[in-house]
Amino acid sequence: MKLSVSFKNLKAAVSVMGPEEKGLFNLAYQETSIEKLDLELAIGKDVELKDVDVDSGLLSYKGRNVSLYIKANGTSARFHIADCKTLQSMRANGRFERYVVTNDTSGEFVVSSSYGETKAKLKVCQNCLRQLNYKGCNTGTPISSVVQQFDMAEFFATYSSFFPHLPSRKAETAETGYTEDWAKVSSHYRVEKNFECEQCNVNLRSNRSLLHVHHISGVKSNNKASNLKALCIDCHSKQPMHSHMALSHSERQLINQLRQAQGLLGDLSGWQEIFDYSDPGIHGVLHACKQFGTTLPEVAFYIxxxxxxxxxxVELAWPKHKFGIAISSNDIEDANSEGWHVVTANDFLADYRSQAGNLRW
Incomplete structure (x- = not known):
């Protein structure tokens, strides 16, 4: 089949962007394929519990964020998203049920029934939510509402910094709804806004790919200036109905590195600002700290x-105490070698009452 490809809009966008130097562009065919493991995880893969990685407190299989359930339990099964006390008990007691891991975000799971295998909507394990203090379910937010509103895509995106392999969009959901001239419109708008995020004010002229143009109303065919907003990828991912946007740890760190260099993180004066600028994967820690009245931490602190x-x-730091929370194991090791006490979010939450209590002064 002959393919006809037009780069008219792309060239127009490049012209609007006004690069200092135009580069060479060559179109070459390159075959790509989805890894076999990703295909298996999309439909569910039988595993042994010992093969599921729980070092971060979350559930991971070969670098992929996954949920886990027991197919034989049928529609009464609960799916797990963290190394909660239920899974810990299963390992301790040597239970060897048929565990299934999946990274499907539909919320439907293949379970066994008297009629054979069928798909069913399962509920998330409450012990897992409490393990992570997800959305503050231990420290103020009713857990019933968290369970009722739980969305797998949002959950995976929230903790995307913890995993080297990010979830990818499925082909059937890839239709964009953007107008044909969207590349030109968005490029022109970013130039007009001087490549600056209209929410956090970080300037991304040197990292233009990290600046998106957001449709405020959600209607992607409405390109009126009043419906557009230039947002860095971090702020964009935190907009309503955008919680499925998964960012890597390096992307979130780079955004905060730029904010730090531009003096945007030096005077965060309240908890809401701390939540707004921090990695959502450590929000469970922040909910606990806010509840227990700790002093405000610094976001994106460099040791x-x-x-x-x-x-x-480190993602969060209390310099006076030389205490912090980090996601990267290398950052934790390096920080501790400099006389700090830096822990994972999971380690903090395992004993958050005493940990937070030490940070009140």
Whole structure:
């Protein structure tokens, strides 16, 4: 089949962007394929419990964020998203049911029934939610509402910084709804806004791919200026109906690195600002800290070695206590080697009452 490809809109967008130097562009065919493991996880893969990685407190299979359930339990099964006390008990007691892991975000699971295998909507395990203090379910938010409104795509995106392999969009959901001239419209709008996020004010002229143009109403065919807003990918992912947007740890760290360099993180004066600028994967920690009245942490704090070189980047820090929360194991190790006490979000939440209590002054 002959393919006809037009780059008219792309060239127009490049013209509007006004690059300092135009590069060369060559179109070459390159065959790509979805890894076999991703195909298996999309439909559910039988595994042994010992093969599921729980080091981060979340459930991971070969670098992919997954949920886990027991197919034989039928429609009464609960699916797990964290290494909760239920799974810990199963491992301790040597239970060897037929576990299934999946990264499907539809909320439907293949279970066994008297009629054979069927798809069913299952409820999330409440112990898992409490393990993560997800949306503050331990510290103020009624857990019943968290269970009722739980969305798998939102959950995976919330913790995307913890996993090297991000979930990808399915082909059937890939239709964009954008107008044909969207590339030109969005490029022109970003130029007009000087490549600056209209929410957090970070300037992304040096990292233009990290700036998106958001449709405020959600109607992607409405390109009126009053319906557009230039947003960095972090702010964009936190907009209503955009909780499915998964960002890597490096992307979130880079955004905060730029904010830090531009003086945007130096005077965060309240909890809401801390939530707005921090990685959503550590919001469970923030809910606990807010509930227990800790002093405000610093977001995206850099720890230097004796030579003044940055050795570790932590998501949250209480410099007075030399205490912090980090996602990267390398950052944790490097920070602790400099005399800090930096832990994972999971370790903090395992004993958050005493941990938070020590940070009140």
């Amino acid at each position: 230097a070695d004796s030579f003044g070189d940055i050795t570790a980047k």
